Amino acid sequence: MTTTSNLNIAATTKILNGGPLPTVIAGPCSAESEEQMLQTARELKKDHRVSIFRAGIWKPRTRPGMFEGVGTVGLEWLQTVKQETGLQTAAEVANTQHVEEALKYGVDILWVGARTTVNPFSVQEIADALQGVDVPVMVKNPVNPDMQLWLGALERLNRAGITDLALIHRGFSTPGSKPYRNHPKWHTIQEIRGLAPGIPLLCDPSHISGRRDLLETVSQQALHLGADGLMIETHTNPDVALSDAAQQVTPAGLDKLLTALDLETERVAQPEQLQDLRSLIDKLDNELLNVLFLRADVSKRIGEYKRANALDIYQAGRWRQLLENRLSVAAGMGLEEDFVKAIFDSIHSFSLGLQNEVFATPPQQKSASQKL
Ligand code: PEP
Ligand code: MN
Numbered sequence: 128m129t130t131t132s133n134l135n136i137a138a139t140t141k142i143l144n145g146g147p148l149p150t151v152i153a154g155p156c157s158a159e160s161e162e163q164m165l166q167t168a169r170e171l172k173k174d175h176r177v178s179i180f181r182a183g184i185w186k187p188r189t190r191p192g193m194f195e196g197v198g199t200v201g202l203e204w205l206q207t208v209k210q211e212t213g214l215q216t217a218a219e220v221a222n223t224q225h226v227e228e229a230l231k232y233g234v235d236i237l238w239v240g241a242r243t244t245v246n247p248f249s250v251q252e253i254a255d256a257l258q259g260v261d262v263p264v265m266v267k268n269p270v271n272p273d274m275q276l277w278l279g280a281l282e283r284l285n286r287a288g289i290t291d292l293a294l295i296h297r298g299f300s301t302p303g304s305k306p307y308r309n310h311p312k313w314h315t316i317q318e319i320r321g322l323a324p325g326i327p328l329l330c331d332p333s334h335i336s337g338r339r340d341l342l343e344t345v346s347q348q349a350l351h352l353g354a355d356g357l358m359i360e361t362h363t364n365p366d367v368a369l370s371d372a373a374q375q376v377t378p379a380g381l382d383k384l385l386t387a388l389d390l391e392t393e394r395v396a397q398p399e400q401l402q403d404l405r406s407l408i409d410k411l412d413n414e415l416l417n418v419l420f421l422r423a424d425v426s427k428r429i430g431e432y433k434r435a436n437a438l439d440i441y442q443a444g445r446w447r448q449l450l451e452n453r454l455s456v457a458a459g460m461g462l463e464e465d466f467v468k469a470i471f472d473s474i475h476s477f478s479l480g481l482q483n484e485v486f487a488t489p490p491q492q493k494s495a496s497q498k499l
Contacts, residue, residue, distance in 0.1 A: 163364075171381070172212040172214060179214060179216070183218065187240050244268065267295040268295070268319070277294070307335055330345070331359075350388065453471050
């Protein structure tokens with residue numbers, strides 16, 4: 128079986144904004160009402176960094192009985208958004224009927240969701256419905272980290288004549304993906320790029336994070352890895368959203384996030400000048416701090432587990448193994464042993480301190496710092 132692909136790619140894409148800055152797709156997880164759609168879109172229109180408005184019309188829910196989308200009427204609202212704001216529109220399709228209706232209502236860009244990419248029968252059905260149609264299609268990664276399945280979906284669409292294609296990295300459903308909702312498995316970006324060269328790749332930090340406070344660090348990482356754009360779920364009132372409430376941001380929140388990401392510098396930085404190099408260091412340090420923050424969170428959860436299972440906080444064997452492993456990885460990267468050891472000693476003693484704090488706190492009560 129061949130593993131790489133000869134995809135026939137369009138010379139220009141309607142998915143990317145064509146400029147030096149990453150493309151931003153924003154809009155609610157689900158279309159809920161005309162008012163919600165228009166209010167969100169009007170706000171987003173004011174942000175020059177946003178070029179595409181997204182909304183889920185039919186929602187693929189893991190369990191039945193949750194909000195399954197408004198259906199066709201949502202396409203009418205999406206059409207109104209397009210007419211009123213001039214933003215391009217995008218919606219998810221999962222079968223022939225979805226494709227036909229979305230095209231009938233003039234949706235500009237279609238996407239295949241993670242639960243659909245995973246199934247070649249469904250992808251083929253969509254490809255058949257798109258035979259002879261000129262419309263851009265974005266393909267989210269399958270829920271499991273199977274690059275061939277992701278590539279296969281591109282190929283099926285490409286064989287049906289779709290040449291304006293893009294990939295959306297939205298993370299993978301794996302056990303132990305905490306603190307993420309879907310683990311990013313960042314190396315898959317490089318892998319799929321190798322398999323499908325020339326296809327734009329966007330990141331969907333919303334479905335990777337599952338919670339608002341992780342959006343910045345996830346988006347930043349994706350941009351550092353060269354993502355061509357971001358798809359970020361945006362809702363006028365996220366807390367009452369009918370789906371994915373915890374991960375959506377308001378248009379104002381999106382503005383803040385995009386500003387913090389400093390998209391301009393991200394794309395145009397030529398790391399030749401001292402100032403550029405320093406800005407690169409600033410970003411990397413910021414990443415380091417984010418990783419330390421995430422690690423501290425996990426340490427506390429380990430502390431809770433140890434307390435519940437009456438285990439000792441300090442586990443000599445585990446610490447020896449961990450340090451050996453980190454030192455050997457670091458040696459492979461050419462990092463000096465004393466330097467790396469000092470860092471890990473410090474990280475470890477901080478982690479033990481956090482776990483001691485957990486042990487000192489009765490299970491139901493919050494610590495003094497949490498009460499503040
Ligand atoms: C969505 O974009 O709202 C969605 C359902 O995403 P995914 O297919 O990545 O789960
Ligand atoms: Mn969603």
